[in-house]
Amino acid sequence: MNIFNKTDLDQAISPPEEKGCEICTPPEEIERQAVLEILKQIIDPELGINVVDLGLVYKVESFENAIHVEMTMTTRGCPMHESIIGAAERALKTYFPTRIADVQLVWEPSWTTARLSPEAQAQLGRY
Amino acid sequence: MELTATKMAPPFRLVAKYFFAAGCFFVVLCAVFALSWQDIHGFYFQPKLLAITHLATLGWITMTIFGALFQLVPVVLEVPLWSARLAEWQFWIYLTGVLGLVIGFWMFLAGSHMDGSAALILIAGYAFIWNMIQTMRRVKKWDVTGYFLAAGLFYFFFTISLGAMLAVNLGHPFLARSHLDYLKIHAHLGLIGWVLMIIMGVALKLIPMFTISHGYSHRYAWAAFVLINLGLLGIIVDNVFFADETFAPLFTTLLALGILAYILQIAMVLRRRLRKALDVAMKHAVLSFTCLFLVLITGITIAMVPTGPEMHDRMTLLYGFLALFGVISSLILGQMYKIMPFLVWLERYAPLAGTTLVPTMKDLVNLPVARMELLLLSLSIVVVAAGILGAVQPLVGVGGFLLFTASLLFGYNVIYAFRK
Numbered sequence: 001m002n003i004f005n006k007t008d009l010d011q012a013i014s015p016p017e018e019k020g021c022e023i024c025t026p027p028e029e030i031e032r033q034a035v036l037e038i039l040k041q042i043i044d045p046e047l048g049i050n051v052v053d054l055g056l057v058y059k060v061e062s063f064e065n066a067i068h069v070e071m072t073m074t075t076r077g078c079p080m081h082e083s084i085i086g087a088a089e090r091a092l093k094t095y096f097p098t099r100i101a102d103v104q105l106v107w108e109p110s111w112t113t114a115r116l117s118p119e120a121q122a123q124l125g126r127y
Numbered sequence: 128m129e130l131t132a133t134k135m136a137p138p139f140r141l142v143a144k145y146f147f148a149a150g151c152f153f154v155v156l157c158a159v160f161a162l163s164w165q166d167i168h169g170f171y172f173q174p175k176l177l178a179i180t181h182l183a184t185l186g187w188i189t190m191t192i193f194g195a196l197f198q199l200v201p202v203v204l205e206v207p208l209w210s211a212r213l214a215e216w217q218f219w220i221y222l223t224g225v226l227g228l229v230i231g232f233w234m235f236l237a238g239s240h241m242d243g244s245a246a247l248i249l250i251a252g253y254a255f256i257w258n259m260i261q262t263m264r265r266v267k268k269w270d271v272t273g274y275f276l277a278a279g280l281f282y283f284f285f286t287i288s289l290g291a292m293l294a295v296n297l298g299h300p301f302l303a304r305s306h307l308d309y310l311k312i313h314a315h316l317g318l319i320g321w322v323l324m325i326i327m328g329v330a331l332k333l334i335p336m337f338t339i340s341h342g343y344s345h346r347y348a349w350a351a352f353v354l355i356n357l358g359l360l361g362i363i364v365d366n367v368f369f370a371d372e373t374f375a376p377l378f379t380t381l382l383a384l385g386i387l388a389y390i391l392q393i394a395m396v397l398r399r400r401l402r403k404a405l406d407v408a409m410k411h412a413v414l415s416f417t418c419l420f421l422v423l424i425t426g427i428t429i430a431m432v433p434t435g436p437e438m439h440d441r442m443t444l445l446y447g448f449l450a451l452f453g454v455i456s457s458l459i460l461g462q463m464y465k466i467m468p469f470l471v472w473l474e475r476y477a478p479l480a481g482t483t484l485v486p487t488m489k490d491l492v493n494l495p496v497a498r499m500e501l502l503l504l505s506l507s508i509v510v511v512a513a514g515i516l517g518a519v520q521p522l523v524g525v526g527g528f529l530l531f532t533a534s535l536l537f538g539y540n541v542i543y544a545f546r547k
Contacts, residue, residue, distance in 0.1 A: 042480070045472055045487045046337065046465075047402070075336045079202040083473060087481030094482060113341055113401050124339065125403035 031062040035069065038095050042087045044080065049123050051084060055115025058106060066100040067092050072111045081105055137197050137211040139474040143545070144218055145194025146467065150541045152186030152225075153456070157534035161527035165520055171443055172307060178232035183451045184317060185225045185248065191459050192325050193221070193255060195466065196276070200262055203332050204273055209261035213254055221251035228294070238298035245294035252287040256280055271348045275328025278356060282320025289313045312366050318450055319359050319382070326458055327351070327389055334393065334412060337465060338400035347392035351385045358382030379430040386423050390416055406489070407497045411461020414505055418453025421512075422446060445515045452530070453508045460504065460537055464492050467544040475547075491544045500536035503529050 039057055040050045051057060051071065059070035069088060073081045085103050092101035116124070159179055160167070166175045193214075201208055208214070224247030231241040259280055266273060290313050296302045302309060331348055334340070361378030393416055405413065425446045428434075434442065468491035476485040507529035514522030 043487065045476070045480070045485070046469075047339070048487045048489070074339055077202055077205050077332075078336065079199075079469060079473075083477035083480060086477065090481030113339070116401070121401075124401050 028062055032060045034095075035060045035062065035067060035092065038091050039069070039088055041091055042084060044074075044084065046080065047074075047124070049120050051088070053117040053120040053123075055117065055120070056084075056111065063099075065098075066102055067096055069101075069103045070106050071103060072106055074111050076107055076110070137201075137208050137214060139470060141211055141214055141218070142194050142198045143470060145190055145197065146463070146470070147541070147545075148218070148222060149187055149190035149194060150463075150538055152182060152190060154531075154534045154538045156182045156187050157527070157531040161524070161531040164524035164527045167515070167523050167527075168441075168444070168518060168520060171440070171447065172310065174232055174235040178229050180447065180451070181225070181232055182229050183456075184322070186229065188322055188451070188455055188459065190221070190225070191463070192322070193217070195329060195462075196259065196325070198466065198470070199329060199332075200259065200276070203329070204263065204266045204276075205268070206262055206265040209258050213258050217251045217254045217258070220247050220254070224248035224251060231294075241294045241298055245291040249287055249291045252283065256284055271345045271352065272328045272332045274352055275324050275331065278352070279321055279324035279328065282316050282324060282359075286313060286317040286321050289316065308366065312363055315359060315362055315366075319355065322455055324355070326455060329462075330393070330412065330458065331396075333462060333465070334409070335396050335400075337406075338397065338402045338409060340396045340400040343395050343399045345392070347388045347395060351389035351392060354381050354385030354388060356385075358385055376431055379427060383423050383427055386419060390420060407492070407494060407501060408461040408464045410501055411457050411464070411504075414501070414508075415454050415458035415461070418449050418457060418508065422449045422454055425449060441515055441518060445512060448511060448515060449508070452504075452511070457504060457508075460500070463537075464497055464540070467541060468492055471544050471547060486547070491547045493540055493543045496536050496540055496543070500533045500540070503533035503536065507533060 036052050036057065040052045042051045043049065044051060044054060044056075047054070054074065056071050056073060057069060058072060059068070061068040069092070071085065071088065073084070085105055088103045089101045092099075092103070156179065159182060163175050163179065166173070167179075171177075171180075197208060197211075197214055200206070224244050227240065227244030228248060230236070231244050259276075263273070263277065263280075289309060292302065293306065293309055293313055296306055296309075300306075331345075358378045358381035361374060361381060365374045365378055393412075425442060429439065429442050429446060465488070468488040471491055472486075472488050479485050507526045509526075510529060511523050511526030514520065514524075514526055
């Protein structure tokens with residue numbers, strides 16, 4: 001079973017005119033949002049929260065033949081990091097089969113709890 | 128791309144083998160404990176109690192530590208394991224040695240049987256230490272966990288060396304002083320130096336990782352490290368050079384302060400955690416640290432409060448029981464609910480993540496069964512402790528039965544995770 005809802009993703013990467021957007025969003029921003037939507041499907045298996053809401057995605061760059069992502073983990077030396085990086089690469093490759101999915105793990109700057117989205121904070125029981 | 132820790136970790140089958148064997152030893156240990164309830168009293172130096180103690184320390188606890196360190200050292204210290212092949216050989220040599228030694232104690236087969244078993248454990252233990260030294264030599268960034276692990280290995284070397292000497296001494300007495308004097312040093316080295324150092328170090332890494340705790344200092348952990356080592360080394364030197372244990376109160380106090388500092392560190396970590404709800408693994412950790420506090424009180428009482436010989440024996444037995452089952456086993460059982468699903472997830476589901484829906488790690492644990500196990504374990508600790516302290520043997524029997532039931536539930540969850 002494919003985990004991705006193609007309709008949602010199509011909407012995310014569709015040109016602004018189709019969505020009736022009056023302000024012209026740059027195409028790279030649209031694609032950045034699409035990449036983030038895809039990465040939202042990657043769930044940290046220990047916490048059960050997606051990597052975007054956890055604030056693990058530091059950078060998304062989209063090129064003609066490649067997508068470059070920089071990610072971190074909540075704790076340095078997290079045993080899940082290879083799996084999560086691999087899952088992100090496979091997910092991007094599924095949606096952008098003609099491009100290179102390059103997901104890099106970075107430890108600087110260190111992840112802090114300030115990077116959590118309100119949804120993730122709620123899930124973790126802060127509120 | 129940066130070389131990642133899981134690429135460095137040993138094969139799944141190797142680590143799983145250690146954990147599976149440890150789980151089996153735990154079930155057997157609890158069964159033997161429950162069946163021997165009438166023998167769990169009085170002076171600790173008797174064949175069945177020695178067999179049970181070594182079944183716990185070597186079969187269950189040390190086997191788990193081996194598996195955990197093979198898996199976690201590459202992750203925690205970010206270095207690859209030096210030799211998976213040596214770890215494979217070590218497993219079979221160690222397993223044979225432990226089975227031989229435990230049977231040897233139970234039937235009191237002093238002589239060549241005990242000597243041979245001790246030699247196998249010594250070979251396997253040295254192989255482990257060598258593998259870890261070679262692995263840890265490559266560590267670039269030492270943190271407090273690294274120091275706890277290195278100290279644990281240091282004490283492990285002396286624990287098994289002295290243990291082998293004691294095993295040989297049973298059949299061919301050659302030690303200058305009383306066997307029991309050395310046994311005391313062996314027990315301190317093993318329980319505090321090896322086991323406590325390792326589980327404290329590993330917990331300092333895993334508990335913040337699982338609870339998402341950030342923004343605290345490690346000052347209490349460092350204080351704990353220094354105080355526990357000073358206290359332990361002091362107790363050993365005191366035992367070796369001063370037969371009357373002149374400085375025992377001083378070093379026991381240092382040790383107690385170190386353990387207290389560690390409890391404060393864990394309390395600080397838990398206070399700063401973002402993940403507020405304590406899951407079943409963390410509840411085991413809370414049980415463990417509560418028992419650690421009780422062990423502390425029991426230890427201080429033994430060392431500093433004069434009691435009659437009978438009460439002294441009861442307190443010593445209580446101390447050993449609380450340390451082995453309350454502190455160490457509780458913490459290990461809890462962490463196994465994290466480590467086992469992690470191993471299975473990594474082997475089966477990690478390659479599929481990103482392309483299809485995969486279970487989360489908590490889906491790989493049967494939570495109602497795990498909660499029931501925790502309840503029975505907690506009850507059994509209270510009941511057995513009351514039985515030992517009050518010298519009421521039937522209570523030890525009931526507690527032993529509860530403990531055995533808890534071990535079966537844990538065993539069920541091991542199989543559940545591996546079959547998922």
